[in-house]
Amino acid sequence: MSVQRLGTSDPAPSSTLLHKRDLHSSVSDPVLDSMTFLNEITHRYPGAISFAPGRPYDGFFDTEQVFTWLRGYLDHLAAAGRTPDEVRTAVFQYGATAGQIRPVVADSLLADEGIDVPAESVVITVGAQEAMLLTLRALFGGPDDVLLVPDPCYSGITGAARLLDLTLATVAEADDGFDCAALEAVILREKAASRRPRACYVIPDHSNPSGNTMGMASRLELLELAERHDILLLEDSPYRWVSPGPPLPTLKSLDRSHRVVHIGSYAKTLFPGARVGFVVADQPVTDDRGRTSLLADEITRIKGMVTVNTPSLSQAVVAGALLATGGRLSAHNTRPAARYGAAMRATLHALDANLPPRERAELGVGWNRPDGGFFLTVRVPFRADTASLAHCAEEYGVIWTPMSFFHPGGGGHHALRLSTSFLTDAEIEEGVSRLTRFIRARSDTTRSPEEQHV
Amino acid sequence: MSVQRLGTSDPAPSSTLLHKRDLHSSVSDPVLDSMTFLNEITHRYPGAISFAPGRPYDGFFDTEQVFTWLRGYLDHLAAAGRTPDEVRTAVFQYGATAGQIRPVVADSLLADEGIDVPAESVVITVGAQEAMLLTLRALFGGPDDVLLVPDPCYSGITGAARLLDLTLATVAEADDGFDCAALEAVILREKAASRRPRACYVIPDHSNPSGNTMGMASRLELLELAERHDILLLEDSPYRWVSPGPPLPTLKSLDRSHRVVHIGSYAKTLFPGARVGFVVADQPVTDDRGRTSLLADEITRIKGMVTVNTPSLSQAVVAGALLATGGRLSAHNTRPAARYGAAMRATLHALDANLPPRERAELGVGWNRPDGGFFLTVRVPFRADTASLAHCAEEYGVIWTPMSFFHPGGGGHHALRLSTSFLTDAEIEEGVSRLTRFIRARSDTTRSPEEQHV
The missing domain is CATH 3.40.640.10 (Type I PLP-dependent aspartate aminotransferase-like (Major domain))
Known part of the structure; x- marks a missing residue:
């Protein structure tokens, strides 16, 4: 690298002072780039309903x-x-x-x-x-x-x-x-x-x-x-x-x-x-x-x-x-726990209503049924990657987390994580409706014609 | 190791569940044992004046x-x-x-x-x-x-x-x-x-x-x-x-x-x-x-x-x-900075008064002269190790930190660190007086008779 002596006038910083490949490998974990991408998407589409953040609901907090x-x-x-x-x-x-x-x-x-x-x-x-x-x-x-x-x-x-x-x-x-x-x-x-x-x-x-x-x-x-x-x-x-x-x-x-x-x-x-x-x-x-x-x-x-x-x-x-x-x-969490349970039930109800069992089976979509907590997993028949997420945020106004972010050995390409903890019931209802439209459209375009008529 | 099945009555924990040599080497750093020893000494002699803790003075804090x-x-x-x-x-x-x-x-x-x-x-x-x-x-x-x-x-x-x-x-x-x-x-x-x-x-x-x-x-x-x-x-x-x-x-x-x-x-x-x-x-x-x-x-x-x-x-x-x-x-620290400066001056003054230049030279004792901060170093002609510290705490009621704790490659056996930040002027005066008696006694016993008459 170029050597700059102290005291020379305005020595512009060398842009090659540090190379990322010389830093510890943990900073190059692709999961970090994925998370950064998710944050950027969230920032770019502030009007989107986000099922991404695993944050507690803050309506019960009081400064x-x-x-x-x-x-x-x-x-x-x-x-x-x-x-x-x-x-x-x-x-x-x-x-x-x-x-x-x-x-x-x-x-x-x-x-x-x-x-x-x-x-x-x-x-x-x-x-x-x-x-x-x-x-x-x-x-x-x-x-x-x-x-x-x-x-x-x-x-x-x-x-x-x-x-x-x-x-x-x-x-x-x-x-x-x-x-x-x-x-x-x-x-x-x-x-x-x-x-x-x-x-x-x-x-x-x-x-x-x-x-x-x-x-x-x-x-x-x-x-x-x-x-x-x-x-x-x-x-x-x-x-x-x-x-x-x-x-x-x-x-x-x-x-x-x-x-x-x-x-x-x-x-x-x-x-x-x-x-x-x-x-x-x-x-x-x-x-x-x-x-x-x-x-x-x-x-x-x-x-x-x-x-x-x-x-x-x-x-x-x-x-x-x-x-x-x-x-x-537990005594602090009576109301929040009820709220998380209700949010999860609302999400499952909306998924059930928007994607009835027969259509679900046809599309090859499914989900687990937690009784509370923050998260559920939706299996989809298409690749739920960052490109798919970006398309969903832009065209359908809804954000989720690709499940592949959570597979350290690779995999999880056909599932997404929904977090229900941070949203109101109205957001959940609208968000699931948008998500369903996205899943339906995306499933239709990714299945072959034969599959579509099974 | 012994295998204990779940459900057997009162399975006493195996005392060999984990071996320290199987843990990461950082937990076996001898410096940690030294610090533990220092804490134990401090706990064992609560009446001792301690020049050990590198803590800020808390008289200026207000809940x-x-x-x-x-x-x-x-x-x-x-x-x-x-x-x-x-x-x-x-x-x-x-x-x-x-x-x-x-x-x-x-x-x-x-x-x-x-x-x-x-x-x-x-x-x-x-x-x-x-x-x-x-x-x-x-x-x-x-x-x-x-x-x-x-x-x-x-x-x-x-x-x-x-x-x-x-x-x-x-x-x-x-x-x-x-x-x-x-x-x-x-x-x-x-x-x-x-x-x-x-x-x-x-x-x-x-x-x-x-x-x-x-x-x-x-x-x-x-x-x-x-x-x-x-x-x-x-x-x-x-x-x-x-x-x-x-x-x-x-x-x-x-x-x-x-x-x-x-x-x-x-x-x-x-x-x-x-x-x-x-x-x-x-x-x-x-x-x-x-x-x-x-x-x-x-x-x-x-x-x-x-x-x-x-x-x-x-x-x-x-x-x-x-x-x-x-x-x-800096504006928050006008009074504390003055206090730290005064504490350091008081310490140096007490050292100067208790160990005049001629005796200092005879004993082979010396120290640096910071204008503030928390620490100063005192060089001594004897091994300032943990045994020496324990003796000093018990017999002279004063505690310091062996400088060897801070030499990752070994060394520092003839110096001690004094922290002045946490003490009042009265504690400093009495503490230096006690320390001087310890240094004098210890220096006399460690020098050979020939050295003592040089």
Whole structure:
């Protein structure tokens, strides 16, 4: 490259200062370009109805709640005997790397989920994303270690794995959810290739992207499988309490032998902008000198090199909210959960009404039927790629996410993800109507004449 | 390992579930054990005066400021034309990955530092620590890439490098600060070994741990060196505005050719508990298809896999504080800077008084003379290790940090770091008196009889 000496007049920056190929490969992940494209499409067609963003509905948020929750936590500290100076330190200063609201979160997990773990096994993180990165970094030590992920899979975990140059193995998800037999086959294949399947990532409830929920039998089978093959389960749980009716037990609450690392988030329920998540890692770790620690302690060490500690301010507001309901996150989510259930029902109703069973079968279109959560999957007979998305946004005024974005090993070209969480009923009705017109037109043009008359 | 089937009664957790040697090597970094030991010592001797924690003094913090700053930012958004719903979204929802207060930070950098960069080159991070991790991850793509660090060096950057399995090369710091000749020698050595020195990390102002400040001539020489050898400079700037009198120009403000990635933090000045930092990365990046981006864009991609976005709440409070002083961080720090200057002077005065020049020379003790900041270094004639620290805490009631904690390649066994930022003048006077007694006693016992009579 050209050399420019300091002090020369107006040395224009060399446009070749850095080459992308010299940067870490994770910045060149094609999924990132896809996401950028999706954002551009959303920006370019502001009038389009978007089933893309996996955001919580914000009609139930209230700006003044932030002040109330923060004040509530400060009052809680004062009532617990902290002096004004100590209260100030708790909110203003650096805090413990593992977090200062661990007891509040542990109490909440017991109250809501029946997860009974010591506060010392909890690490408070900057959202579930940091929890994933820290857990992966702690657990993956050797070049033969493999992370098992469902296919399709949330891009946050595959992104964190790429950032750390980890090896992935994908486990095809069945139409009705997680497939334990497929997982076991992959484990055996990996072991036969002298690799070490170390952990399997799952979202048992209202999974992102599929919207599927793992049944009780599969949960028990998965735990047994993890035990038998000596792997850990990374249970990500952002979509609990976003559906009417009680959820199934978490894997962690069923875990009798420390097989489950449980990752949680308050970003989909309480307060996205606080970016507070956590990881429960009560696994014992032994070193060569016979000393023991918890996996949470090792994760904390990693956190010290990533964010030092989760903002005290965010922790304070989240703790204030939890304390206001006796630790019950569920109590905050009665109205939102009903809303998400209603939105999903409205979406399914509109799909049913617009694409009756006979036409659906003729076209080769189908979808799953979640009872809540944020997402559902629609199978289509044409290639649901970015070109197709751009056409749909421009001509039909509706946006969705190509399911191929969520297949780290390729695939998913004939499905799209609809997010229903952020839309009103009127938007859902109109959006599904537009989407149906697009699907119908696109299916007609992609099928051969013979197919069209079957 | 033993296999436990689900459903057997009370299966006690296997204590060998995880072995530390199977975890990532970064959790076994001996520096982490050293830091744990330091924390234990601090906990075990609560009556000891501690020169260890590199924390800002909190006597100037006021809990109610949090509410005022947050309200100030919300009012600012409303005055800028945002509707109440938009204001709510700005604080409650997920925000842009690169941050929502980038323009406020860019304005502040111009007002305080004369750093004139577009807001698009700024990424808001969870403290400077995340900025370091993201920048390293973006920049280090190949196995031959080498990160240059001063020796001694802040443990946050070496920890982040270990987490990413990067190769380090250390550059010995001279007694009076950064040594450009030593840096050039290391660069040439690394290049000769077919490695690629990619970037050099520096804290030009009141460095952690040494307390040294890089002179103006060294700053210019360093920029020239970076240009000539095609490396980037990672300028970490947490200790600006913590000293009376105007600081020297940042490397970034002197940078004419995008050689400097500037990392900043509000954790030492405005609000540690908000955990808001930032990175300025205006370097152009070109890909194989000729498309250009800024390094900030690539860092943002990495951030999406680490924390998704910096908490909106933390950003709002920090922006509220900056807006209250027309963007001037310096204006918030007039009183703290005077306090840090006075604390450093008090420390130096007490050292001078307790260890007059003649005795100092006899013992082989010395220290540098920062004009502010948080740290100074004391050279001692004995091994200042953890055993020595434990003895000092127990027998003399004073705590410090062994400088060896900050030497990634080993060394630093005869120096200790004193942090003066967190102590009152009375604590400093008493603490230095105790420390002097320890140094004197320890120096006497470690010198041979001949030496003692020289």
